[in-house]
Amino acid sequence: MARQFGAxxxxxxxxxxxxxxxxxxxFVIVKLTEGTTYRNPSAKQQIASAIASGQTPHGYFFAVFSDNSYLAQLNAELAIYQAKALGLPAGSILATDWEVGDGNEVNGPVSANTQAILVSMRMIQKAGYKPMLYSGAYNLKNRVNxxxxxxxxxxxLWVAAYPLGNGIAVSQPDFSCFPSMDGVAIWQFTNNWCNQGVDGNIALMDFSKVKNEEVDDELNWHPQVKYNELGQxxxxxxxxxDLYEDASLKKVVGHRPNGATFKINRAKDGAVCAGTNQWFSQADGLTKINPLAVNPxxxxxxxxxxxxxxxxxxxxxxxxxKHLEKxxxxxVLGRSGKYLLIGNEQSGKFVDGDKATIVL
Known part of the structure; x- marks a missing residue:
């Protein structure tokens, strides 16, 4: 248990x-965005000063999507864009802050709340960041699965629970008051840490270093598919x-080992289909799509x-x-049927797609 402080x-x-x-x-977790338009004007300097003072920077966005999965996608897209624009290292935390305020409601159906949150977290993971969910202990216990x-x-889970209430200066957390929940990685134990007027957190894992093995794995993995195959x-x-019956990812019908690869037949709502009644959550692996399969x-x-x-x-x-060496x-600039257009737009030539593979 790391028990490292962070703001x-x-x-x-x-x-x-x-x-x-x-x-x-x-470590310092910096607010990057809110909803679909707001960007924290201090984020760039906060990230830079964290690095300069030896604190690892991470990020979060304030969710304004309630139980709406489409809005969750738009919220996450802006947060990811801003994280990359500000140079937040891949592998850093990018948390979904889902709580009451600024138009975000938490009283919707638990299932819809949960699915909307999962949409944002899946997108964050796919973008190369570490997804986390922040909220108060009550919301996490009663409003989310x-x-x-x-x-x-x-x-x-990054859970807020202040045993002494709001505004009370606290320098050390009292672990006898630790919120009793599974999956807590960070506990925000005060909103006035050391009388500095800043939220104080204690991490149960080491977030003082950015770990990016998954992104490295993605960069090193280059599967090859036929011109008309969706991806792997x-x-x-x-x-x-786990293997699921359909894209809802509710009924488990099997299990497959780490490292196994599959051709993708379809993709829907954060799930990929590898065959009849064979659906995986994209969060369980790496997905690489062949753009030529869906766009000429x-x-x-x-x-x-x-x-x-x-x-x-x-x-x-x-x-x-011209003969092309094996x-x-x-x-490739596009395709017509099975023929691939290679070279450049002015003097491109075609090659039979049955004599080549697309490297993803």
Whole structure:
């Protein structure tokens, strides 16, 4: 149990956060966005000053989507965009702050609340950040199915519970008052840590370093598919992944091991289909999609797999012009049927897609 202190900040806190390091802060979680339009004007300086003072920066966004999964997607898109624009390192925490306020409601159906939150967390994970869910202990116990959250994202809860109430200066948490919940990774134990007017947190894991093994795995994994195949899914959860009956991910029908790969037939709402009654949660692995399968103007990389591949002028059986060496790779600008357009837009030529694969 790491038990490291950290602060979380917004535009209500100073742009320079280096003072918190004096009180033992090892990490700072910076508010990046709110809803679909607001950006914290102090975020850039807060991240920079955290790094300069030896505190690891992380991020969060204030959710304004209530139980609406579509709005959750839009909220997460802005947060991810801002995280990347501000240079928040891949692998950093990017938490969904889901609580009452600024138009966000928590009194919707628990199932709808949970699904909307999961939409945001899945998008965050896919973007290369560590998803977490922040809220008060009451909301997490009564308004969200946290067991479903933790099934996809173990140890992902950041819970607020102030034993002494709001505004009371607290320097150390009283663990006899620790919120009794599964999956708590960070406890926000005061909103006036060390009389600094800043939220104080205690982490039960080491968040003072950014871990990015999953992103590295994605960068190193380059499956190859046929021109018309949607993509591939690779399980990277250490204990493997459950197999579900449909895209709702409710009924488990099997289990597959870590490292197993599957061709993707369809994708829907954070789930991928690898066959009849074989659906995986995208949170359990890496997904790589072939843009050329769904867009004739998509772009990609093709590798020649046949000895007798030639360029040709037309997207139909035609006389060969230039022989393409087996194993060579080419930029693809689109496709017509099974024929891939390679080269450049001004002088591109076609190659038979049956003699190449798309490298994802």
């Amino acid at each position: 979380d900040v917004s535009s209500n806190n100073p742009p320079n956060v280096n003072n918190y390091a004096r009180f033992g802060s090892k 946290t067991s479903l959250i933790l099934k996809e994202f173990p140890d992902s 899914f690779k399980i990277n959860r250490p204990n493997g992944a 103007y998509g772009k990609g990389i093709a590798q020649i797999t046949a000895d007798n591949a030639w360029t040709q002028n037309n997207a139909k059986p035609d006389a060969g012009i 194993g060579s790779t080419w930029h």
